[in-house]
Amino acid sequence: MTREPLDNPVETVxxxxxxxxLSNHTTLISKDGxxxxIADSGAPIRDKTGSIIGAVLVFRDETEKKQVEEELFKTRKLESIGLLAGGIAHDFNNLLTAIMGNLDMAMVKSETAKSSSNLQEAKNAAMRARDLARQLLTFSKGGAPIRKKMDIANLLEDTTNFILAGASVSPRFFIAPDLYTxxxxxxxxxxVIQNIVLNANQAMPEGGLIDIAAENTxxxxxxxxPDGPYVRIFIRDYGVGIPGKYISKIFDPYFTTKEQGNGLGLSTAYSIVMRHEGYIDVSSKPGAGTTFTILLPAVVSATDDALDTETKDETTNISASILPLKILIMDxxxxxxxxxxxxLSFLGHRVMETLDGNQAIEQFRKAMDQGEPFDLVILDLTVPGGLSGKETIVELLKLKPDVKAIVSSGYANDPVMAQYREHGFHGVVNKPFQMQELSETIRQVMSLEE
Ligand SMILES: Nc1ncnc2c1ncn2[C@@H]1O[C@H](COP(=O)(O)OP(=O)(O)O)[C@@H](O)[C@H]1O
Ligand SMILES: [Mg+2]
Structure with a gap:
């Protein structure tokens, strides 16, 4: 947009x-400013003899259409970057699994290694790399949220207090009672909350207040x-603000104005909110502060329990010890x-290793024929060019309907990882995993009663 005045449209007609x-993308400034x-067109008005006595102008307000187009463009751009980022993060996760696993093993194998600060540092760095890879995966395509019914009020307070612990900024909460589920x-x-509150904190190096508000709408x-009930969240700071020339860029991956920034905080927040069928927006005044507004759809009917399967886990009694198991793994x-x-051997189990789904099925069948079936299978979700974990489990279930199975993946956000139960799995491990997480998941899966 040039902001140049146009020729008089009546004259042109x-x-x-x-x-x-006459023109597209014209800005009409109304009397109230x-x-x-608008898009506009004009036509001459003629009298009976055909001579022109005037002109009609038609203005169509395209403000909203333009907004929708821009939103779509933003989403598309993020999608293509997400695809790339997701691929990289996946390979990264595989490497990190090997790095973290070997560090773990080194540390449990020798006392000297256990107390070595070098190894501990290496592990900490690997964990940070893992967090980064997970952030990348969060906006990669196909990332499905693992949904549960939840109440946002506590999450807002807990997360904010956690992020601001020790900071010179203090939060004020304005959270309506009875927020929708x-x-x-x-x-x-x-x-999402962490990333926005962190930015707000960083925008006020001298300290100050952050207002966190939530209400039904x-x-x-x-x-x-779409129309319907939503929860609207505001996170407002009174910090440096965002200059106009940056405001359209802040949700872009890698856009940062900070020396130590990575520019992933808001793009991650944006994709998460989009994936929840919500909306995120910002308004800011340089020097005065910034407000982020988030809209999230509320659960409409109280009887909609289909999404509540997850809570079952928490009440399951986790038995203290598990016997040595016979485990089939595929990756x-x-x-x-x-x-x-x-x-797994270190944890005391017997392990059979296979490189793809067909091998896994073959070994599984063999063990059954010999009367010594596997107690547990751990399958990689994606096997390029081979039978994947998702396909393999279908076959294993035919052989043994009560087979206990864990799916492992470097794509933490793959829909199968979110809906593993529907695919016949009992648990998930996200690569890279630590030995502790692995043994915890096995314990949980083995203590599940079918
Ligand atoms: N509350 C805020 N106040 C001022 N600027 C902000 C605020 N939140 C975000 N920004 C701007 O948006 C940019 C992108 O933010 P983000 O994606 O979180 O990446 P990072 O924090 O790593 O720079 C920041 O570098 C900053 O310029
Ligand atoms: Mg940030």
Whole structure:
């Protein structure tokens, strides 16, 4: 947009004596100063003799259409970057699984190694790399939130207090009682709040206040969201603010104005909110502060229990010890197969390693024929060019309907990982995993009663 004044449209029509489309993306400034993006066209009015006596102008307000287009463009851009990032993060996770696993093993094998600060540092760095890879995966395509019914009020307070612990900034909460229930991924929403509150804190190096507000609202005619009940969240700081020239860029991956920034906080927040069919927006005044507004759809009917399957786990009694198990593992990466095998052996189990689904099925059948079936299988979700974990479990279930199975993946956000139960699995391990997480998951899966 040039902000140049246009030629007088009436003159143009009269001069050309034809119907004309005058211009697109024109800004009409109304008397009250509000700006509307319009498309306009004009046509001459003739009297009986055919001579032109005037002109009609038609203005169509395109402000909203333009907003929707921009939103779509933003989403597309993030999608393509997400695809790339997801691929990289996946390979990264495989490597990190081997790195972290071997560090873990080294530390449990020798007392000297256990107390070595070098190894501990290496492990800490590997964990940070894992967090980064997970952030990347969060906005990679296909990331499905693991939804549960939840109440956002506590999450807002807990997450904010956690992030601001020890900071010179203090939060003020304005949270309406009786907020609607959401069906959302608590971990992901916590990440959204963390990223925004962290930015707010960083925007006020001298300290100050952050206001966190939440209220119920009914949407009706929102430009991108369907009508219905929503929870609206505001996070406002009184910090440096965002200059106008940056405001359209802040949700882009890797956009940062900070020396130590990575520019992933808001793009991650954006994709998480989009995946929850919500909306996130910002308004800011340089020097005065910034407000982020988030809309999240509420659960409509109280009887909608389909999403509540997850809570079952928490009440399951986890038995204290598990017997040595006979475990079949499948992963196409040699290094992962090896370290996974080593970890499981260390935990006292007997392990059979296979490199793809067909091998796994063959070994599984063989063991059954010999009357010594496997107690547990751990399958890699994606096997390029081979039978994947998702396909393998279907066959194993035919052989043994009560087979206990764990799915492992470097794609923490793959829909199968979110809905593992529907696919016949009993648990998930996200690569890279630590020995502790692995043994915990095995314990849980083995103590599940079918
Ligand atoms: N509350 C805020 N106040 C001022 N600027 C902000 C705020 N939140 C975000 N920004 C701007 O948006 C950019 C991107 O934020 P983000 O994606 O979290 O990445 P990072 O914090 O790593 O820079 C920041 O570098 C900053 O310029
Ligand atoms: Mg940030």
């Amino acid at each position: 009269i001069k050309s004596s034809r119907i004309v489309n 509000a700006e509307h993006i 959401l069906s959302a991924d608590e971990g992901q929403l916590s990440q 009914e949407l009706n005619g929102h430009p991108t969201l 196409d990466e040699d290094a992962i197969l090896e370290i996974l095998g080593e970890m």
